[in-house]
Amino acid sequence: MVNRAFRTALLSMAACGLALTAPLSVQAQSPAPAASTPAPAAAPAATSADPVVARVNGEDIHRSDVQRMVSQLPPQVQQMPLEMIFPAVVEQLVNSKLVAAAGYKANLAGTPEVKEEIKRAEERAVQRAYIQKEVAARITPAKLDEAYKEFLKQNPPQEEVKASHILVEKEDEAKAVIAELNKGGDFAKIAKEKSKDPVAAAQGGDLGYFSKDTMVEPFANAAFAMNKGEISKTPVQTQFGWHVIKVEDKRTQPQPTLDEVKPQLEQQLSKDIVTAVVDDLRNAAKVETFQIDGSPLPKEEPKAEQPKADAPKAEQPKK
Template sequence: MVNRMFRTALLSMAACGIALAAHAQTPAPATPAPATPAPATAAVADPVVARVNGEELHQSDVTRMVSQLPPQVQQMPIEMIYPAVLDQLVSGKLVAAAGYKDKLADSPEVKDEIKRAEERAVQRAYIQKEVKARITAKSLDDAYQAFLKQNPPQEEVKAAHILVEKEDEAKAILAELKKGGDFAKIAKEKSKDTVAAQAGGDLGYFTKDAMVEPFANAAFAMKKGEVSKEPVKTQFGYHIIKVEDKRTQPAPTLDEVKPQLEQTLSKDIVTALVDELRAGAKVETFQMDGSPMPKEEPKAAEPAPAAAAPAPAAEPKKN
């Protein structure tokens, strides 16, 4: 059963006139025409999911409505929410048809809403066009080089550890290791860190800021292949650390950071685009009641700093 949040979201969408807006530019005919069978390829690509007085609803209509729902609802299995979505689409069609029958499509309120919706769509289309045109291979590469300078590669350590509760336990394990005990085997048997223990205590590669300070300081001070000489205490217990490798963190490739760079570039482009449009336009703004904006008083010029007094002449040396 679809939960209350989903039903509330659907009702809210209906109340806001989403169904009406979706079909506002395609008035329903006074007498519904018989449905025309779609070509086989179109039917497969976008199958009919319902007919309301002969007017078809397609799978794409369901997808569109789901995309407008809250993220929590969108994450639900489509099989769970499909019946309620389809029911709402059918209801929306019926309400819209009734509105067209009453000639509400010609009302000033609906025409104004359609005009505003069209304006928003044109805004989005224009911004998308400009962003696409201005994000070039060169601008992406420049942003990538700047990213690499701002995020220099860090040193990384690959280490394994054995975590126990008491210092005496840790010292006993150190003694066992000195006698030739197998680090990975002991980690699997005795470490409290059950996740790392399954891999013989392996923690993989990590940067210094990824670990708690006492652990990180000890690990980064050790040499490759070295085991900590004393247990390292943290809030989790006592650690015996084995450093397996050290390296400089590999720089991310352009493809790895491309989405992040495109997002940053898009924001900069939109800001620049609006600035350009404002620079070439005559913009007049007024207060909420339509009266003129108060003029800003020019700032008083700051007094120029006083000239420094001349240094006194050096006195002649007395013989």
């Protein structure tokens, strides 16, 4: 069964003119009786890169048409297996072809309304193509390298600590744990037996590497003030309870490579380039804007110059 999200998406597209709002059959329709069914056209070659998946009055519908329609559906629908939604999409494409053919037969292609809509669609396609061309031309290796250096500057490497902890409810319990550790107790063993943090306890108290800003302040301040291999001499209190901390290691967090942040940099550069392209076009054009009724905008009144305050007089020396 095609789920409700897919049905709603297809009907929404239909309302926008992308498909016909005919009732959708969730399952493949049963074929008509053989006596009334015309002989099918020859099946397209199975090796075709873009096979024909339907034919309406001799006009082919290709798999690429199905994929294009799916790409216009909501993300949750696009994630469905194509085989699951394929029959319903093909049905809508067939319906669209039939309605379009009827419209052409009625000589609607030449009406002012259709011509205006075609013009707007063409403008949108040309706009998109122009922006894509400009972005591709302006995102050069030099620009990416410059953006990467700025990224590294704005995101300096952070210090990280690898620590383990034992979490208990009361301060006296934490002090007893510290005393046990000072006598040679095994930190990981005690953590598994006594820690109230079940996730870390299962790993012998191990919290892995973390930066200072990812932990609550009292815990982070204590851990980053300790040396490698050191165990906290006094319990550390947070809203979660009382902690006994052991610092396993310290390191400087490695910065990401250019390849790792390239998609992010390209996205930011694209936004900047689009803004620059539009600004350049506006600066080179004569743009006039009017009020909603078409009348001229009111002229801005020049701001009155504020009178300058008199300079303070020097204080006369007292006699």
